Amino acid sequence: MSNQQNTTAMAEYKPITLPAPMDDSFDSKEVARDLEGLELSFPRVKIPGGGVPQFKMPGEDPDHPTYVSEIEGIILYNHDANAYWPEGSEYDDNTPPQCQSLDGKQGYGDPGLVCAGCGYNQFGSNGNGKGKACKNMRMLYILQDGEFMPLQLALPPTSIKPFRNFAGMAFGLRRRPIYGSLVRITLKPVSSNGFDYSVTVFNRVRDFTGEELAGVRAYAENFRGIIEEMQKRQAEEQQTADIVVPEDAADLPDLPDNDEHFSVGILDGEREPLLA
Numbered sequence: 001m002s003n004q005q006n007t008t009a010m011a012e013y014k015p016i017t018l019p020a021p022m023d024d025s026f027d028s029k030e031v032a033r034d035l036e037g038l039e040l041s042f043p044r045v046k047i048p049g050g051g052v053p054q055f056k057m058p059g060e061d062p063d064h065p066t067y068v069s070e071i072e073g074i075i076l077y078n079h080d081a082n083a084y085w086p087e088g089s090e091y092d093d094n095t096p097p098q099c100q101s102l103d104g105k106q107g108y109g110d111p112g113l114v115c116a117g118c119g120y121n122q123f124g125s126n127g128n129g130k131g132k133a134c135k136n137m138r139m140l141y142i143l144q145d146g147e148f149m150p151l152q153l154a155l156p157p158t159s160i161k162p163f164r165n166f167a168g169m170a171f172g173l174r175r176r177p178i179y180g181s182l183v184r185i186t187l188k189p190v191s192s193n194g195f196d197y198s199v200t201v202f203n204r205v206r207d208f209t210g211e212e213l214a215g216v217r218a219y220a221e222n223f224r225g226i227i228e229e230m231q232k233r234q235a236e237e238q239q240t241a242d243i244v245v246p247e248d249a250a251d252l253p254d255l256p257d258n259d260e261h262f263s264v265g266i267l268d269g270e271r272e273p274l275l276a
Contacts, residue, residue: 015212016074016182017146018219042141042152045071047159051189051196058151071151071185072205073144074216075178077224078163080104081154084120084134087127102231104136131157138163141223142185150223153185159200166202179220181207 043058054067082104083097099109099120107113115121120133127133138155140163155163171178182205187198208216 013206014145016208016216018143018215019148042150045142045151045153047153047156047187047198047200049197051191051198053187053189053198055153055185055187069186071142071144071153072182073142073147073151074181074220075183076141076143076150076220077227078138078140078178081137081139082107082115082121082134083137084109087133099134102235106235108235136160141227142183143219155200158190158197162200163202170202170204176207177217177220179216180213181205 045058046056048054048056048067052067054069055071057066057068059066080101080103082099082101084099084107085095086098089095097109099107099112101107101115105115107115107118111118111120115134118134119125121136123132124130125133136157138160140153140155141150142153143150167178170181184203184205186201186203188201190197190199207213
């Protein structure tokens, strides 16, 4: 596309429609306090295995999911997250993580260490001696035009670097926050060492300016404050909780369905096998 065509396309945009403004009469701590003990769930987007270049979207009928080739919206907030499952249960959707980190820094559970120094978070710690036993993820909260609830997308290890490069070039070097632009996300099929998988591709559609940027900024900063405060409270609860696992835990019914569920405080990334 020529510069003239690109300028014309950028000028002919439809202003994004945000949800009703969050009430700024109350701060994020007050909201988080009211939600304490409750799960704040988001519609979760999945990246299918096998190199399928389409996102699996959340819907009312899990037996007939909807697939889309791209997602366009505002990345309101993003953060690191880690989760560790013992060898043999990495891909069991009914097994919650043995240890998890809400921010990619401090783990809670077993072993519950600082992530940077944890042996499970080092290369060579998994079964084949090449990857990590602990799964590193990047959580993205994406607000689409006219929607009330942001989508939640857990980037697997193979998509973290593309996002990091995009964020640095499109936002960091231009000294803009990531929420300051409309973003389009697609998937690119990749084959490596006999594995077929999909890697995320990010493109900046346009920058927000003026009143539109002011509205997006206010919404994004409020949203981020609420999530961070909830994560802080849940981390404090996990740090002080005495977790007891019954001897007959294997016989307990109604284990969490991690494949279709994500909530702040319960980490669950894609369960596709990691590459060697």
